[in-house]
Amino acid sequence: MGAGGRMSVPPSGSLKRVPISKPPFSLSDIKRAIPPHCFKRSLFRSFSYLIYDLILISIFYYVATTYINHLPQPLSSVAWAVYWAVQGCVMTGVWVIAHECGHHAFSDYQWVDDTVGLIFHSSLLVPYFSWKYSHRRHHSNTGSLERDEVFVPKKRSAVRWWAKYLDNPPGRFITLTIQLTLGWPLYLMFNLAGRPYDGFACHYNPYGPIYNDRERLQIYVSDAGVIAVTCFLYRLVSA
Ligand SMILES: [Zn+2]
Numbered sequence: 001m002g003a004g005g006r007m008s009v010p011p012s013g014s015l016k017r018v019p020i021s022k023p024p025f026s027l028s029d030i031k032r033a034i035p036p037h038c039f040k041r042s043l044f045r046s047f048s049y050l051i052y053d054l055i056l057i058s059i060f061y062y063v064a065t066t067y068i069n070h071l072p073q074p075l076s077s078v079a080w081a082v083y084w085a086v087q088g089c090v091m092t093g094v095w096v097i098a099h100e101c102g103h104h105a106f107s108d109y110q111w112v113d114d115t116v117g118l119i120f121h122s123s124l125l126v127p128y129f130s131w132k133y134s135h136r137r138h139h140s141n142t143g144s145l146e147r148d149e150v151f152v153p154k155k156r157s158a159v160r161w162w163a164k165y166l167d168n169p170p171g172r173f174i175t176l177t178i179q180l181t182l183g184w185p186l187y188l189m190f191n192l193a194g195r196p197y198d199g200f201a202c203h204y205n206p207y208g209p210i211y212n213d214r215e216r217l218q219i220y221v222s223d224a225g226v227i228a229v230t231c232f233l234y235r236l237v238s239a
Pocket of ligand 1: 135
């Protein structure tokens with residue numbers, strides 16, 4: 001589009017604050033600039049991505065459970081760690097496909113998207129509908145100090161004193177590690193780093209302040225999905 005080049009931004013270095021005037025293009029201009037075929041949802045193509053990931057996951061699982069235990073120590077421990085990372089990358093692909101289902105981008109059929117999303121987000125212990133609703137509000141309020149759902153931008157006065165020591169590659173590695181391991185479950189459970197709510201905001205609570213009356217029943221369905229997969233995993237590990 002190139003329209004951004006016409007914005008009256010002072011040369012870099014002299015920028016004291018972010019531009020507050022509206023950009024010279026609208027959201028519909030951006031949508032018009034995207035080729036129409038990009039908005040077409042193909043059931044076949046979407047399922048092909050999903051099946052491709054499931055095949056990769058099965059292969060990695062088979063190789064790991066068949067061969068890693070035969071390796072001598074410490075090679076076997078190293079191999080398990082590598083397996084977790086590799087399998088985690090592919091499973092993140094499945095997580096993203098379920099995320100697209102939440103945006104009704106997987107197919108033209110809402111019920112297909114919700115069924116696929118519920119199955120695959122539950123299998124990754126994500127409460128599908130609960131997150132779908134809060135996440136949708138995140139997209140419609142991204143970057144808003146008052147209304148964004150998560151990753152709420154901080155005012156300069158709210159930035160902690162130690163933040164400047166994390167603004168380097170090792171610091172970012174530590175931050176991302178904490179965010180991806182503890183941050184995500186803590187956000188779902190306790191709304192950590194989420195926007196302030198009146199009352200305890202928890203993605204598993206159908207009566208919490210995140211949801212309205214129309215959404216509550218589906219929060220129960222999301223919880224049932226996560227509980228079912230947790231029980232399955234418990235039995236799998238016990239066996
Ligand atoms: Zn999204």
